[in-house]
Amino acid sequence: MINRRGALTALHLFLVWATTVAVVPALGFNLVLTAWARGVGATVPVLALGGLLMVGLLTVAGLPARTVVPLCGSVPKRLLWAVLVLVLGTLGLLAGLAAYDAGVDLGNAGTRIALTGAPYAVAAAFFVSSRWVRLGSLAVLAAAVAYGGFIGPSRAEHRRDEAAVARYREHPELLYLGTAPAGMQASRVRVGPASFTVDYRPVREGYESGYAGLVVRPSHTPALRCPEPPDQGTTCTVDAHGGMVTVHASTQEVTLTRRYRDAEVSVISQTIGEAGLRDLLNTLHPLSDAELDKLMQEKRIDYSF
Numbered sequence: 001m002i003n004r005r006g007a008l009t010a011l012h013l014f015l016v017w018a019t020t021v022a023v024v025p026a027l028g029f030n031l032v033l034t035a036w037a038r039g040v041g042a043t044v045p046v047l048a049l050g051g052l053l054m055v056g057l058l059t060v061a062g063l064p065a066r067t068v069v070p071l072c073g074s075v076p077k078r079l080l081w082a083v084l085v086l087v088l089g090t091l092g093l094l095a096g097l098a099a100y101d102a103g104v105d106l107g108n109a110g111t112r113i114a115l116t117g118a119p120y121a122v123a124a125a126f127f128v129s130s131r132w133v134r135l136g137s138l139a140v141l142a143a144a145v146a147y148g149g150f151i152g153p154s155r156a157e158h159r160r161d162e163a164a165v166a167r168y169r170e171h172p173e174l175l176y177l178g179t180a181p182a183g184m185q186a187s188r189v190r191v192g193p194a195s196f197t198v199d200y201r202p203v204r205e206g207y208e209s210g211y212a213g214l215v216v217r218p219s220h221t222p223a224l225r226c227p228e229p230p231d232q233g234t235t236c237t238v239d240a241h242g243g244m245v246t247v248h249a250s251t252q253e254v255t256l257t258r259r260y261r262d263a264e265v266s267v268i269s270q271t272i273g274e275a276g277l278r279d280l281l282n283t284l285h286p287l288s289d290a291e292l293d294k295l296m297q298e299k300r301i302d303y304s305f
Helices: 002-038 039-063 074-102 110-114 118-123 131-168 274-282 289-297
Strands: 182-191 198-202 212-218 234-238 244-248 253-260 262-270 301-303
Touching: 002 039, 002 074, 002 110, 002 118, 039 074, 074 118, 074 131, 131 289, 182 244, 212 274, 253 274, 262 274, 274 289, 289 301
Parallel strands: 182 301
Antiparallel strands: 182 198, 198 212, 212 262, 234 244, 244 253, 253 262
């Protein structure tokens, strides 16, 4: 008798799962097509007809379970059961869609289609008379909440971070950072396919003024040379070590350019003198994993084209 009830319960939950797997993806696809072709308002009748179809099919699926599900004992009760399963299952499905939209891994397309019926089967299990089945459905629900609300998002965030790091590290020959001048910090960092730029601004921005910019680019010439003829209103010199200093007389903007390994590095500022810019260049070092992680956590780095 126990084995027969167990088999009947399994058949009942399978029928609920199979019915919803067959109908829900098709209904969702039709809703998307209707909204795209005729507007969101046109989805209302489609949704209403789909809901009625689901209730009818679930009512039929509940017929064999009359002895294991008290609510399936009569037609009115079975209709109520079908509506409750539809509502509860749809809420679970919407929660799953929200988790998937947030990047939670739900497997390949086939697995995701199969999972569309799981919330409805779990909802149906709550109405089975067996206490063990109800406890099992509660355990499944708790596992789904834990994965969709905590474990899955954490893994998704980790994957996004790994992808971002890989993208930032595409050109490591350009990723050089200098120690921020006193009272300043790297406020914004931009990584491009052929450049790496850092904006240094005061830690107390808004209360103190100041700016320094660092730009790292690939080196395309054998040696730094001042432009010939010189730009109007600027002075340019190349020192004994091959570094180039450019000063704009009107703005007092100083630019220091130096070769660093296989890259060309420039620092520019109107508020920090030549000595301070040289100190910044002298502290150049490859961007460490810890520095990159901190910039990402503080959302001070992005990718630019």
